[in-house]
Amino acid sequence: MGQTGYLVLENGKVFRGRRFGAAGEVMAEVVFTTGMTGYLETLTDRSYYGQAVVQTFPLIGNYGVIPADFESDSIGPKGYIVKHRCQAPSNFRSEGSLDTFFSERGVVALEGIDTRALTKLIREKGVMNGVITDDPAGVDMEALKAYKVEGAVKATSTKEAYIAEPEGEIKKKVALIDYGMKRNILRELTKRGAQVTVCPCTVTAEEIAGLHADGVMLTNGPGDPAENGDLIENLREICRLGLPMFGICLGHQLLALAHGAQRMKLKYGHRGENQPVKNLETGRVYVTSQNHGYAIVGDSLDGKIGKELYRNVNDGTCEGMRYYDHPAFSVQFHPEACGGPLDTEELFDEFFAMMGE
Numbered sequence: 001m002g003q004t005g006y007l008v009l010e011n012g013k014v015f016r017g018r019r020f021g022a023a024g025e026v027m028a029e030v031v032f033t034t035g036m037t038g039y040l041e042t043l044t045d046r047s048y049y050g051q052a053v054v055q056t057f058p059l060i061g062n063y064g065v066i067p068a069d070f071e072s073d074s075i076g077p078k079g080y081i082v083k084h085r086c087q088a089p090s091n092f093r094s095e096g097s098l099d100t101f102f103s104e105r106g107v108v109a110l111e112g113i114d115t116r117a118l119t120k121l122i123r124e125k126g127v128m129n130g131v132i133t134d135d136p137a138g139v140d141m142e143a144l145k146a147y148k149v150e151g152a153v154k155a156t157s158t159k160e161a162y163i164a165e166p167e168g169e170i171k172k173k174v175a176l177i178d179y180g181m182k183r184n185i186l187r188e189l190t191k192r193g194a195q196v197t198v199c200p201c202t203v204t205a206e207e208i209a210g211l212h213a214d215g216v217m218l219t220n221g222p223g224d225p226a227e228n229g230d231l232i233e234n235l236r237e238i239c240r241l242g243l244p245m246f247g248i249c250l251g252h253q254l255l256a257l258a259h260g261a262q263r264m265k266l267k268y269g270h271r272g273e274n275q276p277v278k279n280l281e282t283g284r285v286y287v288t289s290q291n292h293g294y295a296i297v298g299d300s301l302d303g304k305i306g307k308e309l310y311r312n313v314n315d316g317t318c319e320g321m322r323y324y325d326h327p328a329f330s331v332q333f334h335p336e337a338c339g340g341p342l343d344t345e346e347l348f349d350e351f352f353a354m355m356g357e
Contacts, residue, residue: 005110006136007052007081007118010129010145014136015118020085021102021109027147028052028078030130031293032119034272038289038339043077043107044070046156046180047249047291049222050149052079052130056119056272061086064094065101069338071182074156076222079132080109081118108132126267127293152223153231153250156180157201164189164196172355175213175243177203179221179231179250184336188348189217202230205237214355215244218251220334225253225263225294232257239326244354246347247330253296255330256321262300266317269293270332273341276313277320277333285313286344289337296321296332327354 002018009015009030032054033042039060042053053076060082080102089097102109110132122128129147131139158178164186171193176186179201189196197211201221208216216238225232236258239245247255253263270290277288298308298318310320310331320331335344 002111003134006133007110007113008131008133008136008139008144009121010141011125012141013121015113017081017110017112019109020099020111021080022106024108025131025133026052026079026108027129027131027144029127029147029149030054030081030122031127031269031271032056032115032122033291034274035289036273038273040066040069041071041182041338043075043080044072045076045182045291046072046074047182047220047222048076049152049156049180051077052081052132053077054081054113054115054118054122055083056115058083058115059086060084061098062089063091064089065096065098066091066093067095068093071184071338075105075107077107080107081113081115082109082111083113083115085111122268127269149223150227153179153201153221153228156222158198159200161197161199161203164198166190166193166195168193170195172214172352173197173212174215174217175199175203175208175211176217176219177201177251179219179254181219181221182334182336184338185217185219185248188336188345192348192352194352202234204234205241208238208243209241213243215246215351217351218245218247218255218330220249220251220291222250224265225250225257228254239328242326244351245326245328246351246354247328248334248336249292249332252320252330252332253294255323255328256296256301259305259323259325260302261321262297263294264297265294266292270312273337275333277310278313279310280308287341288319288333288344289341290333292332
C-alpha cells in the first residue's frame with residue numbers, strides 16, 4: 001500500500017487516495033479523459049501541459065511502459081490520477097511499470113481515487129484547479145483558485161528546427177510548425193513521402209518561404225489559443241504565402257484566430273477516443289480522438305473567408321474549417337490518433353492532394 005495522498009479541488013472538495021510515482025506537491029488544472037486504451041500516448045501528449053489527468057477507465061498500466069508508443073520525449077501532464085494501478089504489467093514490449101517510470105520522470109500520481117465521482121463532479125461544475133498533496137489542511141486555496149496554465153506553447157515547442165526524412169523517396173517537402181506536436185503527425189507525413197522540416201512555434205513567414213516547402217502543417221499543442229498573439233500574427237503572414245495548409249487541434253484554433261474567428265472555453269472539454277464528428281459537406285459521421293479544452297465558435301468566421309467544415313454531433317461545437325483565401329483546412333480532432341480510432345487518417349491524403357501529388 002502506498003502513502004496516503006489527497007487531491008484538493010478549488011471548490012474545497014477533497015479526494016483521498018494513495019500516492020505513487022514521484023514525491024512532492026503539484027498544482028494543476030484537473031481534466032478527465034475517457035480513453036479505454038492509449039494511456040502512454042496520453043502521458044506523452046504535450047497538449048496536457050499544466051494539467052492533471054484523470055483516467056475514467058478504472059485499470060491503468062496493464063501493458064506497462066512502451067517507449068516506442070510515446071508521442072513525445074517528454075511527459076505532458078503535471079499530475080496523474082487513476083482508480084486502479086496495475087502493479088504487474090504483462091506485455092512482451094513492456095520496459096517497466098508506471099510507478100518506476102513516474103519516479104524517474106518526476107510525475108506525481110494518485111491511485112485509489114473515486115474517479116467516477118470526480119469525473120461526474122467535473123462534468124457538473126466544469127474544469128477546476130486542484131493540488132495533489134500530503135497535507136490537505138495546508139493548501140493555499142487562494143493560490144489554487146488563481147492558478148492558470150500560461151506560456152504553454154513556447155514551453156513545449158521545439159527550440160531548434162530539424163529535418164525528418166521520409167521512409168522512401170522524397171515526394172513533397174512540408175514545413176511543420178510545432179506547437180506541442182504529437183509524434184504520429186510526423187509519422188503520417190513521412191510515411192507518405194514527405195521530407196518534413198519541423199520548425200519552432202515562433203517561425204516567421206520569411207523563414208517558411210526560405211524552406212521552399214510544398215505545404216505547411218500546423219500541429220496540436222496546449223493551452224488557451226488566444227494567449228498566443230505573436231504566433232497568431234506570424235501565422236497570418238504565413239497564410240499570405242498561399243501554400244496549402246493543414247491544421248490539427250491547436251493548429252486549427254490558431255488558424256481560425258488568424259482569420260478573425262473567436263474561441264470559447266468548453267465546460268469540461270473533449271478528451272477521449274469516442275467523439276462523433278459530422279462532415280457538413282458530405283453528411284458522413286466519423287468517430288474521432290480529441291484532446292482540447294477550447295473550441296472555435298463556428299459562426300464567428302466571416303463567410304467570405306471560410307466555412308465550418310466539421311461539427312461535433314454531441315454538443316454542436318465546431319470541429320473543422322475550410323478556407324477560401326488560400327488552400328487550407330483544419331480539424332479540431334486528431335486524424336493521426338494513436339491508439340485510434342483511425343476513421344479520419346484519409347485527411348493526410350487530402351493534404352497531399354492539395355499539394356499536388
